[in-house]
Amino acid sequence: MKPFDLPVIPNSPIRQSSETVEGMFQLKKFGNFGFIQNVAFDETLISFDRNYQNDQSNSSVFRQHMGDVYSLIKSNCHEGSKLVEVGCGKGAFLEIVKADGYFNYAGYDAAYEGSDDKIKARYLNEKDRIKANIVVLRHSLDYIKAPHTFLKMLGKIFGKEALIFIEVPQFDWIDKHKVLFDFTYERPSYFSTESLCSLFTDVKEYGDFFGGQYQYCLARLGSSNNDKWHGFNLPENWSDFNFDMYLQSFSESIDFLNQKQRIWVWGGGNKGVLFIKHLSDVSPNIFQKVTGVVDIDEKKQGLYTPSTNLPIISPRQMFTQCEDSDFVLVVNPNYLNEVRNNLEKNVPFPINSGTI
Secondary structure (H helix, E strand, O other), rough: OOOEEEEEEOOEEEEHHHOOEEEOOEEEEEEEEEEEEEEEHHHOOOEEEOOOOOOOOOOOHHHHHHHHHHHHOOOOOOOOOOEEEOOOOOHHHHHHHHHHHHHHEEEEEOOOOOOOOOOOOOOOOOOHHHHHHHHEOOOOOOOOOOHHHHEEEEHHHHHOOOOEEEEEEEEEHHHHOOOHOOOOOOOOOOHHHHHHHHHHHOEEEEEEEOOOOEEEEEEEEEHEEHHHHOOOOOOOHEOOOOHHHHHHHHHHOOHHHHOOOEEEEEEOOHHHHHHHHHHHHHOOHHHOOOEEOOOOOOOOOOEEEEOOOOEEOOHHHHHOEEEEHHHHHHHHHHHHHHHHHHHHHHEEEEEEEEOO
């Protein structure tokens, strides 16, 4: 795979083109258990500050998913347990925890911007010592370049008896569907089920959810295991990743868009930003048909997509600007019905929509 550049933080919309920062992207495989990583990842380019907007909780579909996650965690813990979410983002999941009152909770994330005094706007460090019954890592471990050593650090912070619940994207789903725009710079690590579970000797439960796009693993934190991760820092233990299949699949999947006149991309997060980035590189003619990007997150509206500088607008704005020949592309199929219902309620004429 030849390296190429991607915007380093797709979830941080920009105000002007000069704000875009791009980094080199090159995937390789480690071991024989389905672990993939961007070996060109440079963490000094990443800043998860208050401009970082990855909250998906405005969507009823995603809120339902978070509810499913909470129910799964709750079923494995007794009432009054101490739950700590590491990498809690804007705190949307912990709002569910707080509202239920079942857990004593805490959270840590440098991108947090709320007012809950139980959530600290900082990262954990090796000097921390925190009592917890369960540690929650939702879409955090995949942002770590050496996940096995990070888990060892968490074991020192929280103790060996704590449970850990990990949620990450399911690489097996990405690979099956060849979703090119699911690879993002800010997330260097991609796990198959086998590679995720290999991190522990005592796995209590694992599985897929969110339409197969995400997976989880519930394990004893003290059982974190490095046996299959020896030689992680040696270049000779990494092998090439066939990226051409993803590029070919992407080119074939967008071909029908040549027949469209004007295109709206629904979703201004990772998937949407990276779809548009690849579209501009692979098919400039189709890219020129993209009228704008629609996102329900008010903090993204009025800004622009990194690298491609397309306006991000609200659904309400889109409803007033669309025409009956327009096509709405929903980049995540999980949200297709939700978007279609929104269009039917707010647009007085039929609007074609679909996904790829």
